[in-house]
Amino acid sequence: MYAFSGNPRTVSGDVSAVQARPGENEVILYYLRDDGNYADWNLHLFPREPATGDWTNFSGAETCVVEGTDSIGGYFRITLPPNPCYDAGPDPLEAFPEVLGVVIHRGDTKEPNADLLIRIAETGNIVFVESDSAEISSAPPGGGGAVAIVGRAAHWVDRNTILWEPDDSVVEVELAWSPDASIGIRGLDITGNSESAVLSAGTNPEPVNQLHLADYPAFAVPxxxxDNAEEIARYQLVLVGRDRFGIPVEATFVQTPGLLDSLYAANATGVDLGVTWTGTTPTIRLWAPTAYPEDGVTLNLYSAPGVPEQQVPMTYDDASGVWSVTGQSGWDRMYYDFTLTVYTYAANAVVTNTVTDPYSVSLAADSRHSQVVNLDDQDLKPAGWDELALPAYGEPEDISLYELHIRDFSAADETVPNELRGKYKAFTLDNTDGHAHLQGLADAGLTHLHLLPSFDIATIEEVRADRVELENTVQALCDANPAAAGLCPQYSALTIRELLVQETAADPTSDLQQQVVNWMRDLDGFNWGYDPWHYGVPEGSYATDPEGVTRIYEYREMIQAIAAKGLRTVIDVVYNHTNSSGQAEKSVLDRIVPGYYQRYNEDSGAVETSTCCSNTASEFAMMGKLMEDTLIQFLEDYKITAYRFDLMSFHPKAQMETILAKMQAIDPSVYFYGEGWNFGEVASDRRFVQSTQRNMAGTGIGT
Structure with missing residues (x-):
């Protein structure tokens, strides 16, 4: 039996874990959810007896949030007015009403779906409510509360081993899995549609690509x-720690990249993913080992962008985790994407995603679909492409290079026809200022032209009509961005470029120029391009037609024209991050195999963003394979022999050396260099031996 200060009755049940304590004139409201997720749940408070007016607005600031969690559940602290979160502006009070009405909600969703009534004189000032019950109780329902599932701090690193650093009070560890993501922890029980197994003490294998886990306690999987890890790995996974009384005191979700590598990498790394060809017949393959087999993976074919043609089920290979389908010659140049059902950590739910191919070689405009294309087709090659011999340059130390942005090379060059400015084709023109400049540099001894990122970029509208450029009128900017509307009464007929030139001539210190540039941000085509979406496809906004294969032909024309000037091409590659992750619209990898391709914090499980955006994890086999395969594709299909790696230090040293050796076996003149900075979650070889400047000495890879 227990007694709480402020509670007129003794209560029974296990309430020893209650950590929150009310102060004078405060009420603690414990809120118990099976899913342990208390983010964004708020209180709406309104006195009922006497009804003196609401303390909060139901659709107001929604800042009366959970103060904390313990092994019972989440808890709210309710005080007397005034309180900063009481946005209805109630008058100050010296005592609680006899009956206080409460709604627990997230937006318009109420759980429980009822008005709760707290009668402090009867229940006391520590009360409990479950998300599926409107009953206010003086003790935790069922004699115990819900343990919150916090972070993704456990790591299933191979078929037999899970690594985790639980609290010192944990003496038994249990793995639970649920195919419908319904795991909860209530009292002594793991609830939901789930199964579980107790783990035993194990041996830490100290994986070389996860050195930061080397000191973690190891638990052996029964x-x-x-034996069923392939199936279980698809599901929601939770590790539960129990104390010496068998009471759950801690729980966390489980990360699985190491497990997936141990199950599939040996077979999957040798599979040709994406579209491959046998004569005129395409085969399409996708690595998606965690897709639910009962739903399968469907290949969606489109006769034109947005025009569905056919849906084809794909076949699963248990050994590699690869889904495949062999098509017909008529699929050539059709568009496609995939539909699959997966559990995702990002929503803690089972979801169905339709997503493009990470191994795309061609795309619809704005990357709406992938396209079935054979890069060896003759109509995709400019005349003389197969015979093109690149200029000789000697040894790597003889390289002299010039960094250039494809769009900026010709965007304002009046000697280039307007329709070709900012395009690949501008490099093919002989009688332009840009050509004369590059040819002069080549004649002076330049050997390489370094192009800023030219793969598919996530944050450029590829269709010209959808962008607002300097050549557009100010009226177009006002229409696209209401914040700029104040410009139009005076300047609507001017082009944006004319406005900037005019304003600069009148007052170089004016703030207007910078304001206009800010208003254009995300509307124009200006973008350095360090924002990868599909690594193996040339960017569509630089093509005269972003729809389909024109980008392939014109990219090759550009490389050919650069070579004709006596220069080799360097491309800037950005494999250290993607534009998006999780369930975001422009997330590709993380919607196909959730929780694998990105790099995640070892405790919270959040995607690391130290590079700027959603970091990738090339230390795992299939992200490393994607990197290797697309690099080799640019060598073999686009004749690129030099590569500058953005934040190369976020990739393992051994990986860089291996890929270089494979590419030099194809063409000995291939050269790598990259940024060797030492920072972020991988700093000082914390996770693996990095490609930092210090480490790369003697490898033949420049930094």
Whole structure:
């Protein structure tokens, strides 16, 4: 039996874990959810007896949030007015009303779906409510509360081993899995549609690509689980720690990249993913080992962008985790994407995603679909492409290079026809200022032209009509961005470029120029391009037609024209991050195999963003394979022999050396160099031996 200060009755049940304590004139409201997720749940408070007016607005600031969690559940602290979160502006009070009405909600969703009534004289000032019950109780329902599932701090690193640093009070560890993501922890029980198994002490394998886990305690997976790891790895996974009384005191979700590598990498790394060809017949393959097999993976074919033609089920290979389908010659140049059902950590739910191919070689405009294309087709090659011999340059130390942005090379060059400015084709013109400049540099001894990122970029509208450029009128900017509307009464007929030139001539210190540039941000085509979406496809906004294969032909024309000037091409590659992750619209990898391709914080499980955006994890086999395969594609299909790696230090040293050796076996003149900075979650070889400047000495890779 227990007694709380402020509670007129003794209560029974296990309430020893209650950590929150009310102060004078405060009420603690414990809120118990099976999913342990208390983010963004708010209180709406309104006195009922007497009804003196609401303390909060239901659709107001929504800042009366959970103060904290313990092994019972989440808890709110309710005080007397005034309180900063009481946005209805109630008058100050010296005592609680006899009956206080409460709604627990997230936006318009109420859980429980009822008005709750707290009668402090009866229940006391520590009360409990479950998300599926409108009953206010003086003790945790069922004699115990819900343990919150916090972070993704456990790591299933191979078929037999899970690594985790639980609290010192944990003496038993249990793995639970649920195909419908319904795991909860209530009292002594793991609830939901789930199964579980107790783990035993294990041995840490100290994986070389996860050195930061080398000191973690290891737990051995029982044979019954290890033998079914391929199936279980698809599901919601939770590790539960129990104390010496068998009471759950801690729980966390489980990260699985190491497990997936141990199950599939040996077979999957040798599979040609994306579209491959046998004569005129395409085969399409996708690595998606965690896709639910009962739903399968569907290949969606389109006769034109947005025009569905056919849906084809794909076949699963248990050994590699690869789904495949062999098509017909008529699929050539059709568009496609995939539909699959997966559990995703990002929503803690089972979802169905339709997503493009990470191995795309061609795309619809704005990357709406992938396209079935054979890069060896003759109509995709400019005359003389197969015979093109690149200029000789000697040894790597003889390289002299010039960094250039494809769009900026010709965007304002009046000697280039307007329709070709900012395009690949501008490099093919002989009688332009840009050509004369590059030819002069080549004649002076320049050997390489370094192009800023030219793969598919996530943040440029590829269709010209959808962008607002300097050549557009100010009226177009006002229409696209209401914040700029104040310009139009005076300047609507001018082009934006004319406005900037005019304003600068009148007052170089004016703030207007910078304001206009800010208003154009995300509307124009100006973008350095360090924002990868599909690594193996040339960017569409630089093509005269972003729809389909024109970008392939014109990219090759550009490389050919650069070579004709006596220069080799360097491309800037950005494999250290993607534009998006999780369930975001422009997330590709993380919607196909959630929780694998990105790099995640070892405790919270959040995607690391130290590079700027959603970091990738090339230390794992299939992200490394994607990197290797697309690099080799640019060598073999686009004749690129030099590569500058953005934040190369975020890739393992051994990986860089291996890929270089494979590419030099194809063409000995291939050269790598990259940024060797030492920072972020991988700094000082914390996760693996990095490609930092210090480490790369003697490898033949420049930094």
């Amino acid at each position: 044979a019954s689980v290890a």
